[in-house]
Amino acid sequence: MRQDVSTIKVKEICGSHCVGVEDGLKLFQKIIEIIESGRKVCLDFEGVITITSSFLNYSIGKTFGYFKRTSIENLIQWKGVDDSDNQLINIVIMNAKEYLAKTKDGLKNTNDVIKRSIIEENGEF
Amino acid sequence: MENFDLADHLRSEVIDIREPTCSLPKKILIDTNILYFCYYDRFSQLEILGESVRCYQIEAYPIFLKKLFSSEVQLFVHKIALLEFINLVKKVELKLLYYQIYNTPEIPLDFNFKKFSREYYEKYFSIQRRLVIYLNSIRKKFKLVSLSGEISQILEDIFLKWQNSLADIGEATMFVEAERDGINSVLSDDSDIVTLSNVRLYTANEKAIEAFKRKRNQC
Numbered sequence: 405m406r407q408d409v410s411t412i413k414v415k416e417i418c419g420s421h422c423v424g425v426e427d428g429l430k431l432f433q434k435i436i437e438i439i440e441s442g443r444k445v446c447l448d449f450e451g452v453i454t455i456t457s458s459f460l461n462y463s464i465g466k467t468f469g470y471f472k473r474t475s476i477e478n479l480i481q482w483k484g485v486d487d488s489d490n491q492l493i494n495i496v497i498m499n500a501k502e503y504l505a506k507t508k509d510g511l512k513n514t515n516d517v518i519k520r521s522i523i524e525e526n527g528e529f
Numbered sequence: 530m531e532n533f534d535l536a537d538h539l540r541s542e543v544i545d546i547r548e549p550t551c552s553l554p555k556k557i558l559i560d561t562n563i564l565y566f567c568y569y570d571r572f573s574q575l576e577i578l579g580e581s582v583r584c585y586q587i588e589a590y591p592i593f594l595k596k597l598f599s600s601e602v603q604l605f606v607h608k609i610a611l612l613e614f615i616n617l618v619k620k621v622e623l624k625l626l627y628y629q630i631y632n633t634p635e636i637p638l639d640f641n642f643k644k645f646s647r648e649y650y651e652k653y654f655s656i657q658r659r660l661v662i663y664l665n666s667i668r669k670k671f672k673l674v675s676l677s678g679e680i681s682q683i684l685e686d687i688f689l690k691w692q693n694s695l696a697d698i699g700e701a702t703m704f705v706e707a708e709r710d711g712i713n714s715v716l717s718d719d720s721d722i723v724t725l726s727n728v729r730l731y732t733a734n735e736k737a738i739e740a741f742k743r744k745r746n747q748c
């Protein structure tokens with residue numbers, strides 16, 4: 405069965421600069437509303453000047469965490485990004501899928517490795 | 530151990546970026562820690578997947594960065610900050626790879642990054658590719674601090690800046706060269722920067738903000 409696709413104009417939700425938690429969570433809410441209503445979502449980044457990986461984590465990455473299944477990938481499409489932002493989106497999805505495959509202990513250990521490494525290199529954070 | 534109060538060593542101005550009325554500079558230097566809070570996806574990923582608590586850095590700095598982008602403030606990075614960012618991400622990724630391969634989060638104290646990179650060179654190349662993606666994202670928004678001047682003068686300025694401060698020499702170097710580009714504001718989470726002279730620190734770091742308030746009350 406072919407699913408309907410709803411387009412979200414990211415600029416209308418988050419503005420031209422999509423940078424962190426706040427913007428990411430606004431977009432996340434819109435994404436899950438659409439997916440929960442049984443439709444696919446297309447993120448249209450036209451007019452967006454800045455995209456950071458922390459923004460992508462809180463929007464696309466969090467969607468994977470929320471639904472806890474990798475097949476969610478098939479329900480999210482995007483357009484209007486250049487090659488480097490496209491690669492960044494793919495990294496965030498790859499990481500989300502990698503993390504979803506881990507056990508609870510595996511996630512805790514990954515967390516510890518990241519935190520300890522950053523503290524060792526850069527002091528407390 | 531000597532009693533230490535950051536306020537006694539404070540030589541810079543500190544601006545709390547969470548204050549809605551804080552004035553914005555025309556040019557600002559972005560420190561390494563801000564790069565990984567905003568541009569290294571691993572940093573915020575675990576909180577998103579429900580395995581970690583969100584820290585203030587993830588909240589405060591992107592909001593301020595957005596303000597800077599929207600106000601068309603010119604953003605600069607120094608190549609030292611870029612190298613520190615690359616080095617940090619490379620090391621975190623190599624340690625994650627070690628954990629993946631050996632299934633233990635206990636990384637040996639004598640872990641040899643070079644040897645490990647050689648042994649798993651294909652995985653190392655894939656880490657390099659990931660880094661290039663991060664750097665491409667950074668370079669779209671930031672200008673590089675230009676390096677110019679006579680080496681002896683630069684070194685003298687660096688030593689002067691570094692002397693009696695608690696910042697490391699890399700930070701002192703960044704600020705000396707940034708000053709030559711007319712930049713004396715910096716966005717950073719590192720409280721030691723307050724011990725450098727002629728710097729305006731934009732931060733959400735409580736230690737730095739409190740030290741500045743204490744010092745101001747003393748005056």
